[in-house]
Amino acid sequence: EAGVTQSPTHLIKTRGQQATLRCSPISGHTSVYWYQQALGLGLQFLLWYDEGEERNRGNFPPRFSGRQFPNYSSELNVNALELEDSALYLCASSPRVLAGSGDTQYFGPGTRLTVL
């Protein structure tokens, strides 16, 4: 069974540009999560999509946005890039969230975004 895939592996942009990152979840998973892993800051929750809708977002400005497509793949868009947006962006997927909190999220390898 294929795991979570992300593209591109690396992305280099300049300040002010826009970046688009893509994620394909594990087959059968309907929830997709995005996290930012910046140096020294650990993993910060960005966005959560389920069944095509945004369910929750972390403490990030509106220039971080995304969407989920009918096939459950997802895109993360970062507008007006700033130097501090340089980070590893991780996508994770899980089956539809049930009532319990023990659901496991499965992570992709990440996209390394560098803003110059």
Next chain:
Amino acid sequence: GNSVTQMEGPVTLSEEAFLTINCTYTATGYPSLFWYVQYPGEGLQLLLKATKADDKGSNKGFEATYRKETTSFHLEKGSVQVSDSAVYFCALRSGSGANSKLTFGKGITLSVRP
């Protein structure tokens, strides 16, 4: 709000040494607790989890016990190997529905030397 505190790193051990990585948490309700591992150049992998108090998660020789009285979920391994060198993240998830999301600690880098 929810938070996870991990011990400061990095940690360097010799092969076959005993490992303990401390993790404590603050959460509302009854969270599930997780340890994730990130090997160099890779994404995160679930190492183990526990969903209720006194549960013990275990995998690949690693263990962690959910201690509600001390709000802790310390990771242990009796004999580490060079291949265990990685970054380890403690995480929790509580609530349900739209309020249910993973909260991670800052991670700790473990280096095991031969």
